[in-house]
Amino acid sequence: MKIRVKFAKKGYMKFIGHLDTMRYFQKAMRRADVDMMYSEGFNPHQKMSFAAPLGVGLTSSGEYMDIEVHSTDCSEVMVNRLNEQMVEGMEVISYRQLPDDSKNAMSIVAAADYNIKFREGLKPDIDLRDAFEKYVSQPEIIVLKKTKKSEKEIDIRPGIYEAKADDDSAFLKLASSSGDYLKPELVMDGFYKYIGMEMPKFALEIERLEVYAGSVEEGFVTLEDLGREI
Amino acid sequence: MALPDEILLSIDKPERYIGNEVNMVRKNPDDVDIRFAMCFPDVYEIGMSHLGIQILYDMFNRRDDVYCERVYSPWLDLDKVMREKDIPLFAIESQDNIKDFDFLGITLQYEMCYANVLQVLDLSKIPLIASERSDSDPIVIGGGPCTYNPEPLAxxxxxxxxxxxxxxxxxxxxIYKEHKKKGGSRQExxxxxxxxxxxxxxAFYDVEYNEDGTIKSFVPNNSHAQKKIVKQLVVDMQSTDPEAEYNYYPRKPLVPFIKATQDRVVLEIQRGCIRGCRFCQAGMVYRPVRERNVEYLKNMASEMLKSTGHEEISLSSLSSSDYSHLEEIINYLIDEFGKKGVNISLPSLRIDAFSLDIMSKVQDVRKSSLTFAPEAGSQRLRNVINKGLTEEVILNGASLAFKxxxxxVKLYFMLGIPTETEEDMKGIAELCEKVAEVYYEIPKTERNGKVQITASSSFFIPKPFTPFQWAPMCTKEQFLERAKIVNGRMKEMLNKKSIRYNWHEADVSVIEGLLARGDRKVAKTVLRAYELGCLYDAWSDSYDNEKWQQAIKDTGIDMDFYITRERSTDEFxxxxxIDIGVTKKFLKNEWENAKNETVTPNCRMKCNGCGAAVFGGGVCFEN
Incomplete structure (x- = not known):
């Protein structure tokens, strides 16, 4: 039986990397006595996969993983049971059953929402709302994308599905599929360049709010909504 | 947090410093009388893997009036930042400064962590020298195997x-609580x-030296100090009651986020060892052997797997094959937890039909390797060190395993054992060759490709409280010369292509030898080495031999006196x-037996009257 688990990763848990988060949940499943399915062999692994890795330093209120279980209790009981095993900063939000033929979360992720705040004293001294609106209304936004191997100029505008700011923070809905993945840092880097500033190191506090399947044309649906409460 | 985000995001593995792990103990520091900082002076992943600290962390925190927290050596990257920005060292749980604690307890597991001890004190802003500390500084207390010669850290x-x-x-x-209430001085x-x-x-002992540098007298200068310090141990480990006095074991061990070296439940099945290998300090200082009750272990295994969620469990002891209920506990673990996807990680067992059968059940034979520790290349030298393993046993074991x-196959040896001859050295290569030959005797259709034999030599370091405590140790040059002889002989072997040979760093072994048998005069060398920048000496990447050599030179240490000299058995x-129970008389006899190549039977075969029976328990009273 396929289950989708939604969880939040907040506070100092932002320093826990993706692989360690996976290890953390493998152990949490055991502590909560979830009837997990395992792979065969001498080193059996739990059937567990994560929707989208979250970078170190980012918090999230909408992380997802898919697991496979032999049997389960109802959603409410399982959420409570898992939350009894969570450390401060980690919280299980929902536990829902997926149709047996559903694709795993990783392969259907299409977009993600982010909230971006500025660390104390590091907010640029401008009218954020206005500047941000002008920034994203450009027909194209060319930024320098650095990878380990190379640097190249790309247009990130098509990957920005939604963007707005108020006086203190910005909201972004960005392309987030494996083939078309836009990092919020890159969008903000472009914004700083646009307002004629260099982005200070560690200036941003980024929180991922939600992850979606779907597309611009057909509309987005949260990964959570693809499952049903049991 | 003691460290701001911009630091935590710029260093490697910030998870080392933020705490919040599963089963971390939370208390309000204002509600306790005693704050204890427990330190393993190495990096977090190593320190978190240490069973002793988990036991004491659990035991201390059972008391409502004590809050025991942890601290490890900051890694080199953070060490640098903390010095630059003048950030004091903090405890993981509360993130409070170590300097404000009542105690700083430091476990001393190996000599090459001594520079890190000074790092921890220094970053905590506690005066390095005990006599310079004031009433407001924590009491710095050391424990662990290296305290069997604490003098270089005195x-x-x-x-x-x-x-x-x-x-x-x-x-x-x-006593501390009472003292704090009354408000006495540090000295009191x-x-x-x-x-x-x-x-x-x-500080309560005065040491005087003879002209040749040996100790003339070692006497208390304070009426409260004990003349002899008697080793303390838990005599009865047979209780099945987890609440019984001294029978502490953590039912909820800490689970790090980051992958620790020991990322599994560790079940300590016994303490001590019956074997009496003459080079082995643990085998002497942890006498007598005390087994834990098998029913107790079964319960603990179950509870710890449940409370940690670990997917692996391993057994811990000096010689698991000697545990009376080994078969029972292993079968229990396999039957009970194997089907729940828990890996059973076996300790190094004596290779025989039983262990091979068990191993084939819990691991992939094609991917795992067998380990033998003959320690010496010839039977003669194995008799010198009292290592019971014979060539016949090794070859029979190998043959069974190959089939x-x-x-x-991995084979472990030591070079530089007292009385070692060129023949003994060459014996290492010859034994490897014989193992290879056993493999190729098996018909081609029944064997699994080529055999891979890896032989490793470490260098023998005489340790306190062993029969070799008086023995001369080799110099770096002698060590390397011996490794060369072995390596040369390896190249003459018929199956040389199936054998890989490597050896340890010789220069670090010599420093370890100095710290292992050093006296109080060596403390200034440790301090000098730290001042010169030595840190993480147990890590080959950061060990800096030139700095240690400089420190030795700067502090006028005569390496012949500490390393190559044979000590007289009359010397203090x-x-x-320290009184470890095992008597000096027994050790002297064993030193003689070593020279005469005489084997001493193990504790279960025959009591040899080592002295450990004085504690009134364990193997000494089994019959």
Whole structure:
């Protein structure tokens, strides 16, 4: 039986990397006595996969993983049971059953929402709302994308599905599929360049709010909504 | 958090410093009388893998009046930042400064962590030299195997506790609490502590030296100090009651986020070893052997797997094959937890039909390797070190294993053992060759490709409280010369292509030898090495031999005196004020037996009257 688990990763848990988060949940499943399915062999692994890795330093209120279980209790009981095993900063939000033929979360992720705040004293001294609106209304936004191997100029505008700011923070809905993945840092880097500033190191506090399947044309649906409460 | 985000995001593995792990103990520091910072002076992943600290962390925190927190050596990257920005070292749980604690307890597991001990004190802003500390500084107390010769660290510690932590810490806490209430001086507290069995306050002893540098006298200068410090141990480990006195074991071990070296439940099945290998310090200082009750272990295994969620469990002891209920506990673990996807990680077992059968059940034979530790290349030299393993046993074991599908073998040796001859050295290569030949005797159709034999040599370092404590140790050049002889002989072997040979760093072994048998005069060398920038010396990437050599030179240390000299059995050795139960007479006899190549039977075959029976328990009273 396929289950989708939604969880939040907040506070100092932002320093826990993706692989360690996976290890953390493998152990949490055991502590909560979830009837997990395992792979065969001498080193059996739990059937567990994560929707989208979250970078170190980012918090999230909408992380997802898919697991496979032999049997389960109802959603409410399982959420409570898992939350009894969570450390401060980690919280299980929902536990829902997926149709047996559903694709795993990783392969259907299409977009993600982010909230971006500025660390104390590091907010640029401008009218954020206005500047941000002008920034994203450009027909194209060319930024320098650095990878380990190379640097190249790309247009990130098509990957920005939604963007707005108020006086203190910005909201972004960005392309987030494996083939078309836009990092919020890159969008903000472009914004700083646009307002004629260099982005200070560690200036941003980024929180991922939600992850979606779907597309611009057909509309987005949260990964959570693809499952049903049991 | 003691560290701001911009630091945590710029260093490697910030998870080392933020705490919040599963099963971390949370208390309000204002609600306790005693704040204890427990330190393993190495990086977090190593320190978090240490069972002893988990036991004491659990034991201390059972008391409502104590809050025990953890601290490890900051890694080199953070070390640099903390010095630059003048950030004091903090405890993981509360993130409070170590300097504000009542105690800083440091476990001394290996000699090459000594520079890190000074790093921890220094970053905590505690004066390195104990005599310079004030009433507001924490009491710095050392424990662990290296306290069986604490003298090279005597200047830096207020107290060393010689023995197993379970035994006397509660008493120390009671005395401290009382003392704190009344408001006495640091000196007064140390005087009270010095009266507790096993507690050694180095400042309360005066050492005088002969002209040749040996110790002339070692006497208390304070009426509260004990003349002999008697090792403390838990005598009865057979209780099935987890609440029984001294029978502490963590039912909820800490689970790090980051992958620790020991990322599994560890089940300590027994303490001590019956074997009596003459090079082995643990085999002497942890006498007598005390087994844990098998029913107790079954319960603990179950509870710990449940509370941690670990997917692996391993057994811990010096020689698991000697545990009376080994088969029972292993079968229990396989039957009970194997089907739940828990890996059973086996300790190095004696290779025989039983262990091979078990191993084939819990691991992939094609991927795993067999381990033998003959330690010496010839039977003659194995008799010298009292290593019972014979060539016949090794070859029979290998043959059985090869027929069972294994084709990888690891062999561990030591070079520089007293009386070692060129023949003994060449024997290492010859033994490897014989193992290879056993493999190729198996018909081609029944064997699994080529055999891979890896032989490793470490360099023999004489340790206190072993029969070799008087023995001369080789110089770096002698060590390397011996490795060359072995390597040369390897190249003459018929199956040389199936054998890989490697050896340890020789220069670090010599420093370890200095620290292992050093006296109080060596403390200034440790301090100098730290001042010169030595840190993480147990890590080959950061070990800097030139700095250690400089420190030795700067402090006028005569390496011949500490390393290559054979000590007289009449000499008062720096650690002779400690009583481990095993008598000096027994050790002297064993030193003679070694020279005569005479084997001494193990504790279960025959009692050899080593002296450990004085504790009144364990293997000495099995029959």
């Amino acid at each position: 200047d830096f510690f207020d107290i060393f506790y010689i023995g197993e932590g379970e035994k006397q810490y509660y008493r120390l806490f009671d 507290f140390l005087e009270k502590a010095a009266e507790i069995p096993g507690m050694y306050v180095p 069972g599908g294994w084709n990888r 050795l720096p650690w002779d004020f």
